[in-house]
Amino acid sequence: MRVNARKEEFEHVELFGKPALYTSSRIDRSTVPKGFYCYDLRGSDCDPGKPVRLENWVVANHAGTVVTAKPITIPKSGAKQLSGKLNFLGESLTLAGFCGEHGLELPHDNRKFIPRPALPEEAGLFFALPEEQDAALGAIGHIRIDFGRGGDEFWHTWHPRGDEELNSPAFKAELTEVMNELREFGPLGNLAAMYRYCGEHDGKIEGGWRQNYGYVVETEHYRYCLRCSPGQGDYHAYLTAFDLQVQKMDMKLKASEQKFGLTDLGKQMLRNAADNTLPHSYSWFVFRDINQPGEVLTGDLTLPEAIRLYNEMDSDNKRIGVTKDEIATVDFVIMVDGKQWFSDDYTKLASFSSDESVVAAVETLKNEITEQSPGQGMTMGGMNL
Secondary structure, eight states, rough: EEETTTOOEEEEETTTTTTEEEESSEGGGGGGGGTTTEEEEEEEESTSSSSEEEEEEOSSSSSEEESSSSOOOOOOOOOOOOOTTTEEEEEEEEEHHHHHHHTOOOOOOOOOOOEOOHHHHHHHGSSSOOOHHHHHHTTTEEEEEETTSSSSSOEEEEOOOGGGSSSSSSHHHHHHHHHHHHHHHHHSOOOHHHHHHHHSSSEEESSSSSSSSEEEEEEEEEEEEEOOOSSSSSEEEEEEEEEEEHHHHHHHHHHHHHHHHHSSSHHHHHHHHHOSSOOOOEEEEESSTSSSSSEEEEEEOOOOHHHHHHHHOOOOEEEEEEETTEEEEEEEEETTTTEEEOOGOOOOHHHTTTTTHHHHHHHHHHSSSSSBBTOOOOOTEEEOO
């Protein structure tokens, strides 16, 4: 078990004549604040629990961990003999108490994105997925990362996956923050940092030709899956991003599929929705503040009601769409971060592409949806309307 340095109750010690903190546990080093230093103590083969040497990292015969306010020079041999230079002062202190007692400043924990080890059932999220599964999970893309031959470089390449509309400015800004924090506090500093991080944390996942480790960062709107592969001969990491809003929509669709079973009855309903000789029902909806706190979905609207609500809605993140025959759904007008466009997804779906009512609704939307700004029209499939 690895403990949080900010929360652990330590023993106050004197180490090589300097004040320090000792715990018999291993410490999650990502929780050690900047300006403090963490070392392992090794026990002897005869008495593994009695510290005899100070090292940067101990695997076998771990006899404790110390935190110091000043660095300790360790010889090139990799170990510094204690030789009676570890003295227990008979006092228990937290890191904050230690700082108070010695007039030190304890930096705030400014981390926003703290990874958690992947669950065994999540292993598939860290590897390439079929396009259909990518779409259902709201995959935005992944970053491929390599530390170079020496392990201290940082080469990275972005690979888009799925709907480019999801790659919004808000997502890009958060992705940059996540990457920067994983480089500063997590496993993406360099290859040595990745080895250390994976060794100190759980997260082993199946897959790949060597041992991989998976970590998940979840924010309000996105899920980031980091696959670490410490070692040479392959890329060192892949960071895949998913849009949670798309996952929510997919869950609603699956609930609908479960409702209709997508057995023979459900499949027949989809065929019926694409049959223009049959009568159909249309339920329009408007999403407000997508991927924002207070997100609202208003459904069961007529087309005029949906247009009026959309035009009156003071939001830079909204969309208008329709559900046909309670089983097929598509968006028509989308606004993300104030940029508005007309989606042509309906032309690719059998339930909508040849529907005269849908074609008429599209013309109505083109004529009645308020433009983003004077003189600036919407776009459709990348072309100005």
